[in-house]
Amino acid sequence: xxxxxxxxxxxxxxxxxxxxxxxxxxxxxxxxxxxxxxxxxxxxxxxxxxxxxxxxxxxxxxxxxxxxxxxxxxxxxxxxxxxxxxxxxxxxxxxxxxxxxxxxxxxxxxxxxxx
Numbered sequence: 001x002x003x004x005x006x007x008x009x010x011x012x013x014x015x016x017x018x019x020x021x022x023x024x025x026x027x028x029x030x031x032x033x034x035x036x037x038x039x040x041x042x043x044x045x046x047x048x049x050x051x052x053x054x055x056x057x058x059x060x061x062x063x064x065x066x067x068x069x070x071x072x073x074x075x076x077x078x079x080x081x082x083x084x085x086x087x088x089x090x091x092x093x094x095x096x097x098x099x100x101x102x103x104x105x106x107x108x109x110x111x112x113x114x115x
Contacts, residue, residue, distance in 0.1 A: 024085020035074015
């Protein structure tokens with residue numbers, strides 16, 4: 001399975017990072033609100049990535065780390081909404097590249113295993 005001719009893990013990570021970046025503009029949100037939104041975005045897109053790739057663990061780990069960074073930045077550190085979005089975008093981009101080498105599209109895995 002490919003999305004726009006590309007691997008799904010990279011496309012989904014890019015969309016998630018772009019949405020996190022959009023949140024970084026603030027739009028009148030507090031850092032806590034931005035962190036909660038970014039964490040929700042990260043968790044949702046990690047679930048989507050896990051659903052379309054195998055094995056599930058690297059995608060789930062990426063989402064957990066990204067959501068954790070967003071929540072830590074929002075609630076554990078004194079940072080702005082812009083910093084929350086920027087931190088999350090960087091984490092998603094880096095972990096997306098790392099994860100890409102460890103996962104394969106779900107349909108491709110089925111073909112390789114004969115299932």
